Amino acid sequence: MKKGALIVGGTLAAVEAALDLAQSGITVTLVEQSPFLGNVGLDWPQDGDRGEHEGTARLLEAVKHPRITLMTNTQVIAVHGRKGSFHVEVERTPRFVDLAKCTACGDCVDVCPIAIPDNGRTRKAIRGAVHGAVPDIFAIEKRGVAPCKATCPGGIHVQGYVALIAEGRFQEALDLIREDIPLAGVLGRVCYHPCEDACRRGTEVDQPVSICALKRFVSDYEVEHHGRPVVESARIDPELGRVAVVGAGPAGLTVAYFLARRGIACQVFEALPVAGGMLAVGIPDYRLPPQVLQREIAAIEELGVTLHLNHPVDAEDWSRLQREYDAIFVGVGAHQPRRLSIPGDDLEGVLPGVDFLRDVNLAGIKGAKPPAVGENVVVIGGGNTAIDSAMVAQRQGAQQVTILYRRSRSEMLANPWEIEEAEEEGVRFHFLASPLRVISDHDHGRIVALECIRNALGEPDQSGRRRPVPIEGSEFTIPCDTLLPAIGQTVSCAFEGLDLDRWGSFRVDPVTLQTNLPNVFAGGDAVIGPASVIESIGDGRRAVESIIRYLRGGDLTQGRTAERTDISSIDYYTPTEPLVRARVQMPHIPPEERRGYEEVALGLTQQQAIAEAERCLSCGVCSECLACVYVCDPAAIDHDQKAERWVMDASAIIWTDAAGPTPPVTRGNIYELHGDDPLVASAVAAQAMADLAAFRQKRPLPRWVPFDSDPRIGVFVCRCGDRIGEVLDIDALVEAGSARPGVFHSQDLPFACQPDGATTIKKAMADHNLNQVVLAACSCCSLDQVCESCTYQRVRCKSNLLSVPFDLMNLPAEFVNIREQCAWAHRDDPALGTAKAKRLIAAAVAKVGLLHPALRAPRKVADLDGRVLVAGGGEAAAICANALRAQNFAVTRSPQLPSAVNGSLGRFSVAQNGAIIETSVVVLAPTDEGESAQIAPRSGLFVCSPIGDAELTGAAVAAKVGAALGSGRVVARHNVAYVDPSRCRACGTCEKVCEHLAIQVGEVDGHPIALVEPLLCQGCGVCAARCPSGAIAAGYSTDKQIEAMLEAILGE
């Protein structure tokens, strides 16, 4: 902004000052940090008061004024420079709702699951303006990404689905989960749920929300009610590319799932006889029942993904894949067990835990014999594979199972709840001991015992855990006939041309997961080593983004980072009184009954799930459940909006109460505006006006389109999304409109108030050579004005239409409100509502078709010069005169009130001490109320009231004079009256009845006739009603037009 005023804080006073400045020709930017002007910090009149409507009208005038830019969600960060050339650093925080698209219908509020207690009531995370505030556009309250989502490697909208579950919207919750991940039922059972560790309910109140169990619940609920997972699919389009996935584990399945949902064909090659990777062969059935996994895989296949089982990719396949596919994803996992590397580790009876689990799992699938275990089983290791190996060995008939771990319990990598379950089932733990050698029965070569050594804990190692240090001489042996080492796995695959790192994992770019071959991507355990399901799924998501960009030839890295979202500075929401309710305990099969492979954890009931979900603190306020996105017809919601910062220039700054303390700049150079008194606002505006007087811009001439042909009317019917369309028969209205005489085009619009609506009208006008428009929407008048019935959308609708290169306001346009007056008032009887709408549209068509030719003339314009007469003995006179001189006006000062004032704004002639003074504006300063009462109001005449603070009054009046004169031009309304000279008898009735002195009997070419002064005419039409000869046409609607409207309404 160059050479303009900046007003900080959206108080009512700020709006008043902005209007004064803008009307005087000065460019104004008004910034308000909240999403609404008039919502907070204002002493706003009570609902239903007249004052409320007037206040709204003032706000809307500011919205409409071409020289005012309103910026909500915007705050000043710092002010640099000095008066005359400030540089102001501002930040706009996201509203998450598009100001040009939202129609404030409120559908989003209905579906928002977040209700925050607010002064005895509740507010939703998405909310509209309180009645009367602007912009009447919704805004989302979002503190930031909740810790649960920020921590999730899969980026699941955790707070969102928890919020939906709390409302009993289980399918929506599951659908939301599926936007981020496949395999909800699997994750609901086996995820290590870092979200729960991050949950602020756990860190700040009591225990974390049982998030993982909730995910399982919604997945089970669906299966219970639909029999199987139902995933929304897309049509596969072969043109989009062909992708091969090597490995059907969680990473590979995730890639296939998302690509298929984006319409991209995918072939998945799996070496094992079963899909699922470690989910199928590494996790025992009592933790993850195979049918849960397989039905979720089946749902992925239904999307159009083809699985090729028993299909290891060999060197020949690899080169074929590279030839035949546009991109390849490698997600082969890490299945190669690390060797124990102690004497005897190759004896019979030693079986790596991961192989043991695989063989047991595959036996279940293929019906083969599971591996046998002895009586004394020893498992080596501290991870989940060790725990599961122990528990499975127990189920396979072992008498005693011992887990040997070289560090202590607290260093174990296994999930704590899994360790507990193993203990419950009788697994013994031997901590701080390492195996030294396997002792065999020399006769049979079978193992009989394990020699071990005790450890102490030394310094932390690279993993941060304390290093085990063997204690010399502490060797001991334990009986052991089956040894299951579970000390980690590595990647066992290699493909020609793909680089590996020193641990044998595939080397990829950490952000894009692209390998050294540009068309090959890799992720999951094959890259990060043995990790978790959710991390593999997270990798799959990232790979999908890269693959899609790659297929489209886009930049793979733009806007992406491997960094986690930094949530350290987010000011999360905490309820003042969080609901006190302990974390739900999921029921389990009692330990003594756990002998088979049936699922141990039994899931939550519906009541438990809802109660648990209600414990969520709603950290981010908005949960990003996206329900608003799905319901929003005009697609106005954008959860990805980001904050912006920029520097703007301002020559003068007005700082209001709503903006907080004034910034640390040279005080006195920034004008402070306290309270909401409009007089104070104008007085402060006068100071800024003086500073900026040199930069005033002349009011632009109104555009005018010559109109000389017969009416060619276009009828446009707005559906308002469904707000009108769900009640009225829009097609019938369009058809009825097209049947009216003079109508050459008729169509519907989804949203008339959106920029697209104006563009559509403009195009139709050009295509069909239309010169008149009837718009049936929520808008009411097509006049260039704001009144008490106006709404933000109506003002926006008119502004959009004005931005169309036709000045629609200068064309005969007529707006009909079929929303409030038909759809909403007659919702109970759509047929009658539609019939009424037809008549109202017909009436509008009849009206525009009969526009009086004289009323198509250009609006009268007059230039104003800067002459001001300040007369009277009131105390405020001198103050006002000085303030006007500061604005560069040519001020004439007279100590007495004039004896006569004739004329009006721009052309006064004032009798003063026998002389006549010509001036543009008259300011009168009476000394007392007696003098004051003598003054009759008229345009261009300002009065400094003798009551009140003279300093304030004088300055405020100077601002009003500036507003009237500053833009240097006055423009007549376009609904002024017109006198037909051939019918006027110069009887003077009109002159007597006009209170605005706008019509006088004069002479034209020697004939007496009533003459209208368009610059004074207010457009009320009272003169037309009284004219005995019918010579006066009222500008807004002539008698003929009203009669035609009556005929259209009553005719049928």
Next chain:
Amino acid sequence: MSEPDSRIIVYTCNWSAYSGLETAGSQGLSYPANVHPIRVMCLGRLHPGLILKALELGAAGVLLLGCPPGECHYLFGNTRAEELFQQTLALARLLGISEKRLKLDSLASGQGQHFVTLVRQFAEQAIGESRAAGQEVP
């Protein structure tokens, strides 16, 4: 209560009264669908001919709603309207038309519920009268 085809014309001024009419709809208040509004800038613009024309064309009644006393946007328009309405009533008497089919009232901004009450009462009264007069109602 009212026949859907017995139409009522409601002339409103552009200011307070129109806002009242709009508020009724925006609050989702229901009123008879035979009520058809026509807006003029000010009720002072309506001479008797335009009011009686509606009856001539078959309206069951004509209701005129303007700004409350002292709140006229044009300062004196509602006073002018009152004068013209009295002339209209006089003409209606001459023509043998029941005065109950004509009414002048005021409505403040935002008074949606009051608008509904007014039009319901008036529609019932006017339709009853036009029927009693044995007039054909379109």
